Amino acid sequence: MRIRFITFSALIFPLIIGNPVTHAVELTQGAMLSNSCAACHGTDGNSPGAIPSIKGKSSAFIANSLKEFRDGKRPSTVMGRHAKGYSDKEIQLIADHFATLK
Numbered sequence: 001m002r003i004r005f006i007t008f009s010a011l012i013f014p015l016i017i018g019n020p021v022t023h024a025v026e027l028t029q030g031a032m033l034s035n036s037c038a039a040c041h042g043t044d045g046n047s048p049g050a051i052p053s054i055k056g057k058s059s060a061f062i063a064n065s066l067k068e069f070r071d072g073k074r075p076s077t078v079m080g081r082h083a084k085g086y087s088d089k090e091i092q093l094i095a096d097h098f099a100t101l102k
Helices: 002-017 029-041 059-070 079-083 088-100
Strands: none
Touching (some): 059 079
16 A cells, blocks of 8 residues: 555656756856856856956857966956866856856
8 A cells, every 4th residue: 555655646746746857047157167157247247346257258258368367368256266277178168157147
């Protein structure tokens, strides 16, 4: 009897509350990596203050800037330390993510 109840519950419960998978928003790797940028550059790269907005900038501009910060070729206070944690592939994913935001 217990097995039937568990099976029945597993089949019926998602119908009652709705399937959580159908409500999920696809989160790309670039979007996940870019979450740390929000603290300074604002949600979705749209800065609320003096820090530059990066939303909608070209992928090449963002990638080149991050690599220059990472490699110490561009002066910074914080960006160099953040960028050091990313590989070229991760930088490209972040750049592509912000470039797609309009």
